[in-house]
Amino acid sequence: EAQVTQNPRYLITVTGKKLTVTCSQNMNHEYMSWYRQDPGLGLRQIYYSMNVEVTDKGDVPEGYKVSRKEKRNFPLILESPSPNQTSLYFCASSYTPSIYEQYFGPGTRLTVT
Amino acid sequence: GQQLNQSPQSMFIQEGEDVSMNCTSSSIFNTWLWYKQDPGEGPVLLIALYKAGELTSNGRLTAQFGITRKDSFLNISASIPSDVGIYFCAGQGPGANNLFFGTGTRLTVIP
Numbered sequence: 001e002a003q004v005t006q007n008p009r010y011l012i013t014v015t016g017k018k019l020t021v022t023c024s025q026n027m028n029h030e031y032m033s034w035y036r037q038d039p040g041l042g043l044r045q046i047y048y049s050m051n052v053e054v055t056d057k058g059d060v061p062e063g064y065k066v067s068r069k070e071k072r073n074f075p076l077i078l079e080s081p082s083p084n085q086t087s088l089y090f091c092a093s094s095y096t097p098s099i100y101e102q103y104f105g106p107g108t109r110l111t112v113t
Numbered sequence: 114g115q116q117l118n119q120s121p122q123s124m125f126i127q128e129g130e131d132v133s134m135n136c137t138s139s140s141i142f143n144t145w146l147w148y149k150q151d152p153g154e155g156p157v158l159l160i161a162l163y164k165a166g167e168l169t170s171n172g173r174l175t176a177q178f179g180i181t182r183k184d185s186f187l188n189i190s191a192s193i194p195s196d197v198g199i200y201f202c203a204g205q206g207p208g209a210n211n212l213f214f215g216t217g218t219r220l221t222v223i224p
Contacts, residue, residue, distance in 0.1 A: 104154075104155025106154055107153070
């Protein structure tokens with residue numbers, strides 16, 4: 001089944017404790033992206049990747065890192081999480097950078113206390 | 114980032130009624146998209162629009178790409194309970210590699 005998977009689905013952590021949210025797609029997509037969703041603000045893009053080893057900042061990159069060492073994986077790293085990073089995070093992928101046909105993962109709900 | 118204003122923020126309608134929602138931008142877009150998000154899931158693409166003035170249907174859904182390239186609307190005809198969810202517009206600007214999303218319209222259908 002073609003899909004985007006994220007782990008974990010739920011995470012509660014404390015300020016400053018490094019964490020990684022994994023994202024994997026099995027569709028051989030070139031383009032991958034991370035979004036955060038907050039009430040009243042919709043989805044905002046954090047980082048995106050056009051292909052392996054090619055990443056770029058989205059709308060709200062501060063406090064986040066990403067890497068794209070393999071085509072299928074695009075982990076999101078929070079080196080020192082803060083409470084304002086409490087949010088619902090979505091990973092998405094598409095076959096090419098013509099990103100209109102994006103497939104979204106199920107989401108990761110992160111709480112930073 | 115670019116601002117997309119989506120309205121209304123929420124709607125409560127009776128089953129069988131038609132629904133209309135729209136999205137406006139301060140910038141022009143080359144592509145307009147409409148997504149639906151069910152509770153606990155990621156957004157799913159409903160309709161993609163690629164040309165100003167384009168009118169596209171997907172079953173009971175119809176969307177249009179405004180001729181100014183700064184707006185789009187989505188209509189749902191004869192609503193049913195499974196239409197419940199949050200609907201998002203999204204746009205991609207000229208030469209851009211990223212999408213900007215609206216703030217969403219939460220739709221509730223009363224049986």
